[in-house]
Amino acid sequence: MLAGHVEMGFMTEVLLARRKAAVLAPSQLACLAKLPTVNLTAGCAHDCVYCYARSYSQNPGKGRITLYANTLEMLREELPHKRKRPPAVYFSPSSDAFQPIPQVLELTYKVFEFLLARRVGVAFLTKGRIPDRHMDLLKANAPNIHAGIGLTTLDERISRAFEPSAAPPEVRVAQIAALRQAGIDTQIRLDPILPGLTDDEETLDAVFATLGRLDVRDAAISTAFMRPSIARTVRHHVHDKKLAETFLDHYTPGAKLTMHGAGTSVIMPPAATRKAIYERTERIAARYGVSVKICACKNGDIAAGSCHIAGDLSGKTHEPQQGTLFG
Numbered sequence: 001m002l003a004g005h006v007e008m009g010f011m012t013e014v015l016l017a018r019r020k021a022a023v024l025a026p027s028q029l030a031c032l033a034k035l036p037t038v039n040l041t042a043g044c045a046h047d048c049v050y051c052y053a054r055s056y057s058q059n060p061g062k063g064r065i066t067l068y069a070n071t072l073e074m075l076r077e078e079l080p081h082k083r084k085r086p087p088a089v090y091f092s093p094s095s096d097a098f099q100p101i102p103q104v105l106e107l108t109y110k111v112f113e114f115l116l117a118r119r120v121g122v123a124f125l126t127k128g129r130i131p132d133r134h135m136d137l138l139k140a141n142a143p144n145i146h147a148g149i150g151l152t153t154l155d156e157r158i159s160r161a162f163e164p165s166a167a168p169p170e171v172r173v174a175q176i177a178a179l180r181q182a183g184i185d186t187q188i189r190l191d192p193i194l195p196g197l198t199d200d201e202e203t204l205d206a207v208f209a210t211l212g213r214l215d216v217r218d219a220a221i222s223t224a225f226m227r228p229s230i231a232r233t234v235r236h237h238v239h240d241k242k243l244a245e246t247f248l249d250h251y252t253p254g255a256k257l258t259m260h261g262a263g264t265s266v267i268m269p270p271a272a273t274r275k276a277i278y279e280r281t282e283r284i285a286a287r288y289g290v291s292v293k294i295c296a297c298k299n300g301d302i303a304a305g306s307c308h309i310a311g312d313l314s315g316k317t318h319e320p321q322q323g324t325l326f327g
């Protein structure tokens with residue numbers, strides 16, 4: 001870490017660190033087994049209260065993120081030495097490439113640009129606001145992009161309480177529309193579903209009616225999972241205590257599960273509760289022509305197969321379009 005080198009980005013303190021291990025890291029999650037993954041930061045400024053990555057040892061704590069400032073420099077060294085060029089890279093298993101921090105967004109742009117210019121596809125999952133400049137880059141490289149947009153609910157009040165610094169739901173919906181319009185393979189992740197808060201008929205109908213209108217055909221779903229540290233964060237940071245307790249009640253008693261591929265255990269709502277939620281979600285989604293896949297990494301007791309978190313990018317990538325070769 002660069003001692004004393006601290007910059008401010010919005011309300012988040014940005015610590016600059018030099019990455020020592022390789023940039024392209026294998027994921028522990030089975031659904032990402034074929035692609036290398038990159039976290040540009042440790043910690044995430046979106047501050048979702050249900051976020052499992054808050055408890056990771058590298059996380060510098062609330063109100064701070066660590067930015068791996070030498071990522072591009074290392075990638076320039078690392079990529080040419082790969083025996084086999086990866087078809088795509090996934091961003092980011094435990095952070096978000098579109099955090100509202102200028103330094104993060106700049107690094108995201110440069111790293112995406114670098115990879116796409118070398119015909120390495122980019123798959124990402126975000127709950128953030130994608131700036132116009134980045135959106136233009138994605139559009140110019142549409143065949144080599146898989147976009148994942150995390151959408152928990154269209155209810156602003158619940159989104160603000162549980163995802164205080166992520167993009168508001170209407171911004172995420174507008175981004176889905178823009179990505180779809182540009183012909184970019186776009187998957188929606190209704191993940192996490194917050195039991196007792198976002199799993200009712202009306203809430204789900206509103207979400208899938210919107211997705212259906214945008215011609216989205218593919219969504220992955222899962223309820224949130226729980227750990228003692230997540231429960232503490234929810235109790236501490238969700239100011240509406242009724243919301244917090246309604247959500248947490250669904251995990252007592254819960255089902256203890258092992259995250260597929262990751263080997264760590266988490267608490268999920270009981271299988272019967274989840275099955276009822278997923279069946280309801282599937283039925284409502286089908287009404288609007290959307291097919292759903294249950295995330296089997298988090299629901300190994302009742303689901304199997306892949307939710308295709310990175311789309312089809314594990315196959316070969318397409319030539320960049322004219323005028324999109326950089327560097």
Ligand code: SF4
Pocket residue numbers: 044045046047048050051052053094095096126127166
């Ligand atoms: S956007 Fe993702 S990584 Fe960031 S805080 Fe929310 S759940 Fe965690």
